[in-house]
Amino acid sequence: MPPYIGVAMMIILGLAFAGASIVGAGLIRPKHPTPGKMDAYESGVPPTGDTRGRHHVRFYMVAMLFVVFDVELIFLYPWAVRFAQAEDMAEKVTMLVAMILFVTLLAVADIVGWKMGVFDWSKE
Amino acid sequence: MNFAAVLFYAFSAIAIVAALGTVLARNIVYAALSLVGTMVMIAGIFFILHADFLALVQLLIYAGAVGVLLIFGLMLTNTGQPATGPKDRWQRPIAFVAAMAFILVAGYAAVSTDWMQGVVPQLERVPPAVLASSLFRNWALPFEIASLVLLVAMIGAIVISRRETSND
Amino acid sequence: MDLVSTLALLAKGLVVLLIFLAAPLIFVLAERKILGRIQSRRGPNRVGPLGLFQTVADGIKLGTKEDIIPPAADRVVFWVAPLFMVIPAIAAWSVIPFGPMVEIGRETGLWITNLNVGILFVLALGSLNTYGPVMSGWSSNSKYAHFGALRSGAQIISYELTLGLAVLAVVVYAGSFSLIDIVESQRHMWLVAPQFLGFLIFIVSGVAETNRAPFDLPEAETEIVAGYFVEYTGIRFAMFFIAEYANMFLMSMLVTVLYLGGWNGFTIPGLEGVSGVVWTMAKALTLMFGYFWLRATLPRLRYDQLMSFCWKILLPLGVLNLLVASVLRMVWS
Numbered sequence: 001m002p003p004y005i006g007v008a009m010m011i012i013l014g015l016a017f018a019g020a021s022i023v024g025a026g027l028i029r030p031k032h033p034t035p036g037k038m039d040a041y042e043s044g045v046p047p048t049g050d051t052r053g054r055h056h057v058r059f060y061m062v063a064m065l066f067v068v069f070d071v072e073l074i075f076l077y078p079w080a081v082r083f084a085q086a087e088d089m090a091e092k093v094t095m096l097v098a099m100i101l102f103v104t105l106l107a108v109a110d111i112v113g114w115k116m117g118v119f120d121w122s123k124e
Numbered sequence: 125m126n127f128a129a130v131l132f133y134a135f136s137a138i139a140i141v142a143a144l145g146t147v148l149a150r151n152i153v154y155a156a157l158s159l160v161g162t163m164v165m166i167a168g169i170f171f172i173l174h175a176d177f178l179a180l181v182q183l184l185i186y187a188g189a190v191g192v193l194l195i196f197g198l199m200l201t202n203t204g205q206p207a208t209g210p211k212d213r214w215q216r217p218i219a220f221v222a223a224m225a226f227i228l229v230a231g232y233a234a235v236s237t238d239w240m241q242g243v244v245p246q247l248e249r250v251p252p253a254v255l256a257s258s259l260f261r262n263w264a265l266p267f268e269i270a271s272l273v274l275l276v277a278m279i280g281a282i283v284i285s286r287r288e289t290s291n292d
Numbered sequence: 293m294d295l296v297s298t299l300a301l302l303a304k305g306l307v308v309l310l311i312f313l314a315a316p317l318i319f320v321l322a323e324r325k326i327l328g329r330i331q332s333r334r335g336p337n338r339v340g341p342l343g344l345f346q347t348v349a350d351g352i353k354l355g356t357k358e359d360i361i362p363p364a365a366d367r368v369v370f371w372v373a374p375l376f377m378v379i380p381a382i383a384a385w386s387v388i389p390f391g392p393m394v395e396i397g398r399e400t401g402l403w404i405t406n407l408n409v410g411i412l413f414v415l416a417l418g419s420l421n422t423y424g425p426v427m428s429g430w431s432s433n434s435k436y437a438h439f440g441a442l443r444s445g446a447q448i449i450s451y452e453l454t455l456g457l458a459v460l461a462v463v464v465y466a467g468s469f470s471l472i473d474i475v476e477s478q479r480h481m482w483l484v485a486p487q488f489l490g491f492l493i494f495i496v497s498g499v500a501e502t503n504r505a506p507f508d509l510p511e512a513e514t515e516i517v518a519g520y521f522v523e524y525t526g527i528r529f530a531m532f533f534i535a536e537y538a539n540m541f542l543m544s545m546l547v548t549v550l551y552l553g554g555w556n557g558f559t560i561p562g563l564e565g566v567s568g569v570v571w572t573m574a575k576a577l578t579l580m581f582g583y584f585w586l587r588a589t590l591p592r593l594r595y596d597q598l599m600s601f602c603w604k605i606l607l608p609l610g611v612l613n614l615l616v617a618s619v620l621r622m623v624w625s
Contacts, residue, residue: 004171006405007386007413008131009305014382017309018375018531025355025527032358055199057285059446062599063193064285066449068278070189070419072271073456074181075259076614077412077469080460082256083618084467091261092622098260098268099618103611105271109278110607116282119603121596153430157369160423176409180416188419192449195426199442252409252469 061118068109072102128172135172139165156194163187174247177255296398304404308385316537321347323584330588354533357526362433365523369431374524374531377424380417381535381542387413388545389472391555391568402555402569403472410471411459414546418455418501422448424535425503429520440519443509443595450602451500451507457610458494461487461617462550475554482553486620489613491551493606495582498543500602502536505587509595544579548572 079099086092113119142165145158163186170179259267321336321344328335336346361370387410391402407413422445429441463469465486466477477483484491500507511519521532548554552575555568593601 003405003407005127006301006305007171007383007407009301010308010386010404011379011383013305013309014312014379015375017313017382018378021355021527021530022374026359028356029526030356030358033360055442059199059442060193060196061282061285062446062450063189063196064278064281065603066453067185067189067193068274069453070456071185071274073453073460074184074412075267075271076460077463078177078252078256079260080463081251081467081469082253082260084464084621085253089622095256095260096618096622098264100615101268102260102271103615105268105275107608107611109275110603110611112275112279113282114604118282119600121599151366153366153369157423157427164420176407177412180409180412183416184412184419188416188422188452189449192419192422192426192445195430196442196445199430249408 058118058121061113065109065113065118069106072106072109076102132169132172135165135168139169152198153195156191156198159194160187160191163191174249176249177252300400301404305386308404309382311541312382312385312538313534315541316534317347317351319537319541319580320350320533322580323587326581326584327588330585351530354530355527357529359526359528360523362523364433366431366433369427370523373424373428373431374528374535376420376427377535378531380420380424381538384414384417384542385538387471388542389475389549389554390572391565394565394568396565401472402565406470406472409469411463411469411474411550414471414542415452415456415459419449419452421501421539424532425520428524428532432520432523434523436517436522437520440511440522444503444511444520447503447507447509447598448501450599451497451606454493454602454606454610455497455501457607457614458490458497459550461490461614464614464617464621471549471554475549475556478553478556482551482556484551487551487613487617489609490617491547493610493613494550495547496606497602498547499583499586500598502539502543504540504583506590506592507598508587508592509598540583541576541580544576544583545572547579548575 076099079095079102083092083095083099086095139162142158142161146155146162149155149158163182167179167182167187170176170182324346325335325343327333335343337343339345339349361367386404387407389401389403389406393399393401425444425448426441429437429439429444432438462474462483465483466474468474468477474483499505503509503511509519511521521529524532549572553571554575555572557567557571559567559571
């Protein structure tokens with residue numbers, strides 16, 4: 001039995017539960033919309049201005065850093081398995097050196113982000 | 125038809141619909157979310173093909189990281205107005221010709237390929253450890269260079285976005 | 293695939309679904325009781341004996357509430373967003389082991405599936421968890437929701453990295469991605485002993501990933517009311533709640549499996565299955581108590597502190613932890 005069947009089953013069960021509860025609640029819940037109710041909630045004050053304005057570019061920069069880290073980290077996972085299974089010392093040392101080089105790149109990325117102030121959310 | 129085939133056709137159908145949504149949606153956030161949907165479905169297809177690690181790379185990198193990057197990018201620029209029609213109408217005939225050329229080439233490739241019909245593929249699960257020895261031993265240098273390129277690209281992106289902030 | 297194993301799989305799935313749904317009912321009540329005790333109050337004590345049915349009443353109330361979709365909201369995304377909260381949350385449970393292999397008529401494991409990339413699967417679903425908050429916040433078209441979505445997105449992706457770094461060191465020790473193999477490898481020593489720093493990094497990142505105090509900025513009620521789900525009502529609001537508590541419990545189970553030896557513990561021969569489940573649950577529930585304790589004890593961080601803590605302290609520590617773990621592993625084995 002392929003292992004992904006269990007995963008597929010849980011996703012289907014989840015969808016069934018969510019769909020059934022949303023539809024089921026739709027049958028019993030009241031519906032009396034009033035203008036006040038339909039407004040966006042902004043602590044009782046009528047909403048002003050447009051919500052979907054522009055946001056600080058820092059969010060984008062963090063996402064950018066995340067992509068780089070994520071791409072590099074995911075290749076370390078097979079490395080970790082191989083490293084744990086390695087038998088002879090020579091292989092272990094080569095693998096370790098390759099990993100340290102790789103992690104150095106990550107460290108450089110972190111330091112670059114640090115120096116460029118991507119993580120200083122309180123400045124400016 | 126077995127369970128895997130049912131899943132494959134379901135995933136493929138959703139992936140194609142979502143890909144069409146990416147191209148056709150006027151609302152740019154819908155387009156981005158459809159793209160994420162396509163990525164998740166492709167990850168599902170990799171799963172069925174026993175490429176577990178590749179499926180998770182697809183989920184983590186494309187559906188996770190790149191999708192979030194896209195949506196953050198949209199939120200930064202989003203003015204709330206849906207896209208208006210294309211401004212460069214003169215490009216349409218050229219685009220049509222280019223699309224036709226692509227369809228011809230792709231169609232020719234699809235027709236002329238020997239698809240090994242009737243051959244049941246033997247799927248082999250490659251353990252991640254084997255992948256690791258290729259990446260970190262046999263191909264260590266190109267691999268490190270590739271990650272260096274990625275790092276440089278990231279620094280470039282940060283520099284560009286920083287310059288934009290100071291101009292505001 | 294024969295009928296018996298199909299039925300067994302379905303039965304396991306239904307049990308896990310039940311746990312998923314019972315988790316918020318039990319843990320919301322437990323949290324309110326424990327918070328009450330810590331703050332010298334009694335907590336809920338009106339509905340049923342000792343207030344035990346409080347959350348059941350709350351659930352019924354949420355199910356019968358009016359469902360408001362603000363006209364300014366983007367209806368499609370607003371509708372779909374709760375599903376994006378619930379589905380990754382429940383899919384992750386399919387690889388969590390509750391106990392060892394047992395003999396019930398035939399050999400079967402107390403887990404739904406033994407995915408050989410199990411831990412990566414959980415991490416991948418964790419990164420999909422970004423979409424629920426971001427979609428609901430964007431579609432609500434409300435300022436609080438928008439801020440909550442942005443905060444949540446940046447926070448989840450940042451702490452996802454440190455979580456991944458901690459897991460990497462675990463894999464260096466266990467030599468497998470399968471959660472079952474990881475538990476098996478801890479038969480003689482729980483990984484928390486050689487990986488104490490990794491354990492701390494994982495716990496801190498886990499609390500941040502689940503948007504809980506002191507990292508609950510995306511839903512900070514004193515500044516942005518409820519954050520990304522402020523515009524949700526009724527059963528859809530309940531979805532966010534279910535997903536949050538199920539994710540907390542999932543994170544506790546993960547810590548149990550990765551660091552605290554999972555089902556390993558004192559056992560009576562012949563009762564390995566029962567003792568395995570009891571041990572797993574006891575460890576996970578203790579960690580859940582830790583969640584509530586943290587919430588009662590620590591004030592909320594500022595957003596700049598949250599981000600710089602992740603990238604300037606936790607991430608370098610994670611890299612250091614990985615290096616130390618690799619070198620130790622090389623020398624030690």
